[in-house]
Amino acid sequence: MDLVRIEPWQERDLGLLRRINTPEMKRHLGGPESEEKVLARHRKYVDFGGTGAGCMFRVVGLPEGEAVGSVGYWERVWRGATVYELGWSILPAYQGRGLATAALVAAVAQARARRRHRHAHAFPSVDNAASNAVCRKAGFTLLGETDFEFPPGRLMRSNDWRLDLTAGVG
Template sequence: MTAVHIARWDESDLDLLERLNAPEVRHHTGGPETDEEVLARHERYLRGPGPRSGFMFSVALPDGVKVGTVGYWERIWHDEQVYEMGWAILPEHQGRGLATAAVRAVVAEARAERHHRYAHAYPSVDNPASNAVCRKAGFTLLGETEFEYPPGQLMRSNDWRLDLTA
């Protein structure tokens, strides 16, 4: 299995977030954000748990090189309080199982919270890599759905669910 280390988001992670704000990374999530939006996202991540921030982590290789982000946050889905999970890996590090390893690590964090039964992920139906991450990380595909992301835009997504009590 591919080894990664996840660490709570900190001030030094702004550069990583800026590098992840590339068209090839943000293709399935509404495209790159403005510099102001990236900085606002970084500030939310630093503040920690709260609306649109949740528990965010940098993803690093065993040698400490930061390669991506992973996290989870609360949301209401079908009248139920759940966690939503999301991730991104720099293009030069994709295809090596790093996202799957990072998601497994963050699932362990969410399980330890013992706060919600389910975690969901909503990758675009047109994003085979993120859908494969969900499958490999043990999520169950519930089907296609319309999902609002970025705010104000509907996208066709798959609804993947993981039972955190299992």
Template sequence: MAQVRIAPWHEDDLDLLRELNSPDTRKHTGGPETDEQVLARHDRYVHFAGTGQGAMFTLVLPDGARAGSVGYWGRDWRDQPVYELGWAVLPTYRGQGLATVAVRAVIDVLRARQDRRYAHAYPSVDNPASNAVCRKAGFSLLGETDFEYPPGQLMRANDWQLDLTAPPTGS
């Protein structure tokens, strides 16, 4: 299994966010943002954990390299409070199972919170890698849905759900 740990998003992670803002990495999520949008996103990520409504993390390799991001935030979905998860991995590190390990680590954080029953992820139906992460991390596919992301733009996504009260699945 891939070796990666998650670390809370830090002020020093702006360069990572700029790297993740590439056309390739953002092709399923509305395309690259302006530098002003990236700076605003970074500020939100740095201060997010202090709000109690979610947290962003970096994917840290054993040598200290930053390979991507993963996070969770609360939302209402179909009249129910849930957690939404999202992640991105730099092209150099894709295909190594890092996102799956990182998503499982976030699921452990959410299970420990014991405040919402379900976690969801909404990858584009055209994003086989992120859909595979959902499957490998133990989510169940509920079906396709129209999902607004980025704000103001509808995308066709798969609705994946994980019951946080159920025992963790194996690898």
């Protein structure tokens, strides 16, 4: 049985983004953003799907059909190559059920179907045990620790997890 369904980000998802933008949810990501930045991020997420450079999704928990978080992929240049970066957030009430891993696997399938880049990366904080476990469960390979800029202007110590998007593709 599927645990989640992912749906492209829409106008109606602003409330979900606000629920994600809390001190608890953003403790490994530099803290909550201002309302102005949340509105700008929401606009970017809504407009992003049509660019071909990636997509943000709302994560819908099944069978209830409740919005439980977000997941997405986008292009970035990493160590001289263009790759997809992936990120996710699952609301606290829904954590610990495997939903983040299921959402990440679904987003990877979407990225893989584009056949645009060989690798996908995720960069959770070295202190974020749950997100690092999600990477491992989703089949990513740990390449090691790195300094990673997020949010812009702030370096954080992250793990660099990589997945070969061409593996198993004919």
